Amino acid sequence: MKFTIVFKYSLFVVLIAVLFCLLTFPSLAQKDRVTAKEIVRIADEKMRGLSSQGEYSMTIVRPTWSRTVIMKSWSKGTEYSMIYIMSPAREKGQVFLKREKDMWNWVPSIERLIKIPPSMMMQSWMGSDFTNDDLLKESSILKDYRHELSGKEDIRGYSCYKISMYPKEEAPVVWGKLVMWITTKDYHRLKTEYYDEDSYLINVENLFDIRKMDDREIPTRMEMVPVDKEGNKTIFEFKNVKFNIDIKESFFSQQNMKRVR
Known part of the structure; x- marks a missing residue:
């Protein structure tokens, strides 16, 4: 007892x-x-916030040359974004706009506004290893893909969730599969593999230099490397970014493409 x-x-x-x-x-x-989709959502929102304004550099590296593009960018949610090219001189003033499902390019040298059709989403953005879809984000990694947690792996000393993403039927996506590694502690995206519709690996993106940017810590350097082009890569760096700014949807207009600086 x-x-x-x-x-x-x-x-x-x-x-x-x-x-x-x-x-x-x-x-x-x-x-x-936490679900695989929730992990991706947290990591994605950490990188872009509810809205943002910032300056970035993109360096295109080739075996015999390299060039750097400096740009400003504004965004609101996943439906609105605008990119203004600051340099080099021959491309200065070009503007790219995404407004819901419509995408446009303003080319001041010929004073022409060009609509970017969905068929061009897989094409290179300004000669880089990023696609139009990577920068303008016609597709959504949250809405257009199914998410599966494939386990955990270490990436450069960080414990990461490994998440496989497969496009939903009739989703407007350019990739046949994505595999993403996100840290288990702070939900930083460290690596993404991009596969075509036949499951061939096309590009590998690695993210580095986690540091404070405005009110959060995020990776501030991305390197996109095409697997079948030796010596080629594109480096995208965050220079100065403010998150959750007050910006209206009306800012993202065709008229404003010709005014932003």
């Missing part, structure tokens, strides 16, 4: 301790149950 009472008391103490831990550290319990 005495043993039974002691055992029940000990079990009660253990249960209270477990309950206390769950109540005190709910984020730990929730993190264990």
Whole structure:
């Protein structure tokens, strides 16, 4: 009888301790149950915020030459974005606009506004290893893909979730599959593999230099490398970015493409 009472008391103490831990550290319990889609959502929102304004550089590297493009960018959610080219001189003033499903390019040298059709999403953006879709984001990694947690792997010393993404039927996507590695601790995206419709690996993107940018820590350098073109890569760097700024949808207009600086 005495043993039974002691055992029940000990079990009660253990249960209270477990309950206390769950109540005190709910984020730990929730993190264990987080879905693959939620992991991708957190990582994606960390990189772009609800809205943003920033300056970036893009260096295109080839075996015998390289060139750097400096740009400004504004965004609001996933439906609105505008990119203004600051340099080099021959491309200065070009503007790219995404407004919901429509995408445009203003070319001041010929004073022409060009609509970018969905068929051009797979084409190179300004001669880089990024596609039009990578920069203008016609497709959504959240809405247009199914997400599967494929396990955990270490990437450059960071424990990461490995997430495989497959396009939904009739989704407007250019890739047949994406594989993404996101850190388990702070949800930083460290690597993405891009596959075509036949499951051939086309590009590998690595992200580096995690540091404070405005109100958050994020990777601030991306390197996109085509697997079948030795010596080719494109480096995209965050220079100065402000997140969650006050910006209206009306800013993202064809008229404003000709005015932004």
